[in-house]
């Protein structure tokens with residue numbers, strides 16, 4: 001990136017910049033896409049815990065398929081929905097690794113439901129970041145398992161008809177019913193205050209892994225301005241006015257030890 | 258080294274452990290239950306990871322993760338389960354990750370049955386999943402050979418960074434034979450894997466991918482695969498020949514059928530029929546050259562299979578009209594007796 | 609001197625406007641200048657109002673914003 005050299009007047013100190021775990025590669029996301037914020041929060045957690053040299057990320061199939069470009073960490077790209085099984089293999093083979101998967105709602109809650117549920121039920125000691133943007137981004141805006149009732153997508157052009165396609169899957173609520181998971185929470189990044197809360201949650205999900213507590217999943221409500229067909233600022237209103245009504249924020253399970 | 262009486266399934270499991278297997282992932286299916294049970298019992302005791310997955314899809318993707326971490330890893334199943342694993346196998350091949358997959362074939366298609374069959378030959382040798390890739394496919398016909406080929410499969414997989422498959426069936430899996438197992442491999446003799454995901458401490462990150470959106474880039478990835486496959490074809494073809502020197506008819510059969518065909522050759526010879534056998538040990542790479550050479554001087558090459566004629570296609574590709582290429586096969590898990598095959602042989606020889 | 613100062617990486621900026629919307633003090637706006645990808649780059653229109661709170665940077669999906677803050681004068685007795 002062409003970092004334009006700017007003269008910083010004396011007396012000023014940097015209080016915010018790019019986390020070290022992020023590479024210089026530009027994101028491949030659309031303008032205003034929340035994937036970018038969530039990705040940065042992961043890098044901040046890696047920096048804060050000092051685990052860059054032992055972290056292995058798993059890129060899913062979806063808009064974040066290029067995730068491996070964005071971090072200075074080892075990475076593997078998994079088949080659509082299989083990230084939790086791949087994470088299981090990595091972590092079981094080498095428990096010293098810090099393993100995280102990053103998955104969209106189609107990846108984690110449709111095609112990968114079985115892999116996700118069973119990794120959670122086994123209490124696998126890795127971290128899952130689950131981006132719930134209520135739509136299939138990469139393939140052009142089709143209905144996701146999390147698409148809201150009445151929401152228009154290219155495969156629900158009249159709006160999601162619950163009589164035809166049922167209701168959104170509240171996978172975090174489902175996972176919170178299981179005995180094994182250490183931490184299941186739903187967060188959002190639609191404003192700076194919530195970004196801070198999401199940051200803390202992601203940090204906790206990684207710290208849990210370091211402490212051997214087992215399966216931690218952070219669901220993050222996100223926008224897909226491109227397929228919502230909304231300007232990015234307006235798409236954020238969708239989160240508070242619609243998505244949060246169906247997917248309330250907060251911790252769903254915190255196993256205290 | 259002592260000889261022990263073992264079932265095929267158990268010998269495969271024990272050989273894998275001795276080959277340095279670290280992570281084994283499975284989903285139960287007959288007829289390879291003893292293999293799973295043996296692993297559950299033995300592998301954790303010997304420092305490995307045994308994990309029963311929620312499906313074959315999950316099991317093969319766990320293999321994908323463990324292989325990426327750089328350890329020796331394996332899964333086993335039977336036909337319907339192997340079908341489910343095809344997605345993961347394609348990813349393993351595309352990402353150049355070594356592993357061993359055992360398929361104890363059963364009757365198909367669909368749920369089929371659990372009887373010995375060889376209907377997965379196409380799936381195993383021609384790709385199985387999507388994309389241009391191959392597996393090294395090893396087809397043991399006895400229990401000792403199964404143990405030996407499992408150890409070889411790990412070495413070849415690591416050497417070429419490809420998945421390798423052991424293709425057997427329930428008859429091999431259940432059969433008990435005395436086996437002389439080699440000692441466990443010295444872990445330090447297993448080659449280093451500098452590409453493995455071990456954490457990027459002090460080095461540039463390693464990235465494991467099976468995709469490249471640019472056609473030029475993906476073509477390059479494919480070329481690396483194809484170059485590897487050509488090298489394997491040059492160096493790793495394995496087969497056994499029995500009584501072929503003066504043969505008038507040569508049977509081609511592998512695995513369980515290869516074993517039965519050996520008996521047929523003995524009986525034929527007792528009756529004065531100059532029969533021989535070529536038994537492919539690697540189904541891929543297929544022994545095209547040795548078969549072609551035989552076809553130069555043997556008038557009849559009879560393929561015998563527990564399928565409708567899948568390997569037969571490779572036999573005909575090898576022979577290319579140089580000899581007659583009749584076929585004898587059974588379907589649905591029915592195993593022909595040596596006598597039945599012998600009478601087929603007699604149809605093709607001038608007495 | 610304003611308390612804060614932001615530096616926006618012109619080439620990373622995708623002109624999404626989330627920082628502009630997020631800034632509580634109306635510091636930021638579109639510059640009307642386009643980067644090599646064709647995006648209208650955000651900039652400080654009212655630098656004098658910036659507090660260095662970094663709310664804009666928290667919201668930037670492309671991690672294009674660096675924030676600087678004026679350091680309070682060191683207390684004299686500090687070693």
Ligand SMILES: Cc1ncc(C[n+]2csc(CCOP(=O)(O)OP(=O)(O)O)c2C)c(N)n1
Pocket residue numbers: 061062063064080103104105106107108131133135136137138139144224
């Ligand atoms: C087996 C398989 N089926 C379908 C696809 C096509 N596909 C690619 S991305 C995607 C959906 C991704 O949506 P989501 O997980 O919500 O992630 P997003 O793109 O919204 O970030 C699908 C269906 C595929 N690559 N593989």
Ligand code: SF4
Pocket residue numbers: 028029030032033034035063133137138223224225226227
């Ligand atoms: S399509 Fe949607 S989810 Fe994908 S990068 Fe664009 S805005 Fe983000």
Ligand code: SF4
Pocket residue numbers: 612613614630631632633634635636657658659660661662663664665675
């Ligand atoms: S640092 Fe705070 S005041 Fe300054 S531009 Fe950013 S949001 Fe506005």
Ligand code: SF4
Pocket residue numbers: 032616620621622623624625626627628649650667668669670671672673
């Ligand atoms: S939030 Fe970032 S990408 Fe969006 S306009 Fe502001 S600086 Fe540019």
